[in-house]
Amino acid sequence: MNESSLREVEKRTYMSYHQDGLIDIFVGVYVLLFGLGILFSTVTSFSTWFVIPAIFPAVMVPIWMSVKKRITMPRIGYVKIGSRGVNKLMAIFIGLMVAGLGAFMVLTFASRSQAWALTLRNLIIPNGMIIMGIGAVIISALFAYTMGLKRLYAYGLLTLVLFFTGHYIIIPFAYLLVIIAFVIIINGSVLLMRFIRKYPLAPGDKANVEEPL
Amino acid sequence: MSKNPSNLRNIDRLIHEPARLMIMTQLYVVESADFLFLQNQLQMTPGNLSSHLSKLEEAGYVEIVKEFIERKPHTALKLTKKGRSAFKEYQQNLKQVLTNLPK
Numbered sequence: 001m002n003e004s005s006l007r008e009v010e011k012r013t014y015m016s017y018h019q020d021g022l023i024d025i026f027v028g029v030y031v032l033l034f035g036l037g038i039l040f041s042t043v044t045s046f047s048t049w050f051v052i053p054a055i056f057p058a059v060m061v062p063i064w065m066s067v068k069k070r071i072t073m074p075r076i077g078y079v080k081i082g083s084r085g086v087n088k089l090m091a092i093f094i095g096l097m098v099a100g101l102g103a104f105m106v107l108t109f110a111s112r113s114q115a116w117a118l119t120l121r122n123l124i125i126p127n128g129m130i131i132m133g134i135g136a137v138i139i140s141a142l143f144a145y146t147m148g149l150k151r152l153y154a155y156g157l158l159t160l161v162l163f164f165t166g167h168y169i170i171i172p173f174a175y176l177l178v179i180i181a182f183v184i185i186i187n188g189s190v191l192l193m194r195f196i197r198k199y200p201l202a203p204g205d206k207a208n209v210e211e212p213l
Numbered sequence: 214m215s216k217n218p219s220n221l222r223n224i225d226r227l228i229h230e231p232a233r234l235m236i237m238t239q240l241y242v243v244e245s246a247d248f249l250f251l252q253n254q255l256q257m258t259p260g261n262l263s264s265h266l267s268k269l270e271e272a273g274y275v276e277i278v279k280e281f282i283e284r285k286p287h288t289a290l291k292l293t294k295k296g297r298s299a300f301k302e303y304q305q306n307l308k309q310v311l312t313n314l315p316k
Contacts, residue, residue, distance in 0.1 A: 010242040016254060069282070077250025078287065082243045199253075 011148025017079060018149055020072045021191025026064050028185035030056050035177030042174070071192075075199035088146050096139065129173065133163030155184060221310050227272050228303045232257065233265050237274065237292070237300050245278060245291035266290065274299055 030053075037052040111117040124131065140156030143149070159180055166176045228237050235255050240246065246254075252262055269275040274296030278289045292300065 006238065006242055009238050013239070013242060013254065076253050077247045078282065078289065079246040079250045080244040080289070 013079065013081070014147040015149060016076060017072075017081070018147065019076075019191065020068075020195040021188035022064060022067060022072065024151070024184050024188025024191060026060055026188075028181045028183075028188055030060070030181075031177055031184065032181035035174045035181055038174040038177070071196070074201055075195070089143075092142050092146060096142075127167070129163040129167040129176075133160040133167075136160060136163070151187065155180070158183060223302075223306045224310065225299055225303045225306075227268065227274070228300060230265075232261065233269060236262070236265055236269060237296070237303075240275065240290060240292045241297065241300050245289040247287065247289050251290065269296070272296075272299075 033052045033056060107120060110120055136159035137156040140152045140159070144152035144156070162176045162180060165171065166173065228234055232255075235257075236251065239251060239254055248259075248262065248266075251257070251266075252259060255262065257265075266275060270277060273293055276291050276293045276296075278291060280287050280289060
């Protein structure tokens with residue numbers, strides 16, 4: 001019983017907790033709203049897409065928790081992931097925020113010099129999709145490794161491939177987000193259906209459902 | 214055999230039993246879990262799981278916490294401080310025994 005065995009058990013717990021596909025559906029909806037927000041902002045003057053990512057987690061996390069309690073927990077039981085697991089995810093979040101802030105500060109500082117600002121502008125703007133694709137792969141790989149959810153690698157790879165394709169054959173960013181969102185939502189829905197079939201509710205848990213006469 | 218057989222003697226037999234070791238390991242990596250979750254994760258029958266949990270509870274390794282989730286009574290199982298330190302000690306002792314084995 002060494003650290004790696006414990007990590008395996010921890011990963012199996014995460015996999016079991018997220019085998020219902022709910023996290024995929026919610027992440028997919030988030031990406032979809034983000035994509036639709038960008039599309040709407042191109043046809044209306046109001047830049048709604050800035051608002052959506054900001055308010056979505058506050059609204060959706062309680063809904064996700066409630067759905068989890070109604071669908072997942074009666075089927076596979078209730079588990080509170082310990083501080084050990086939460087701390088790892090927190091470390092990734094904080095790491096990403098620090099990296100983002102660091103990049104922002106470097107860019108702000110560099111843009112003081114006109115020559116640097118121009119160089120950065122010429123580097124980032126034409127290659128924005130590639131940079132975001134690489135970022136998506138890194139972020140999804142970090143979460144995939146920590147949580148043991150291999151499908152996150154596939155989502156990251158899909159994003160990278162689509163963004164690279166979009167970069168070279170010029171597909172609008174919003175359309176790519178909508179495609180990615182649909183793939184994630186469909187996969188999440190398939191996982192949810194499989195989960196419900198695999199773990200039917202025990203008779204005692206159907207107390208509130210009327211039995212046919 | 215181990216160069217230092219006392220390490221082998223130090224191994225906690227209550228934890229060393231495979232089913233209880235699985236229960237302890239599962240509870241060690243989470244804060245708490247309920248009976249159904251443990252049963253699903255460990256693929257154990259309710260009777261078997263229940264009897265091993267009783268032994269672990271008697272030893273003071275596992276604590277049964279009664280709580281309310283969405284106004285419904287719920288029983289969660291968690292390792293006690295004693296249980297956590299016993300598991301860590303078991304880990305260290307077993308590691309030592311295995312490292313001391315001749316190659």
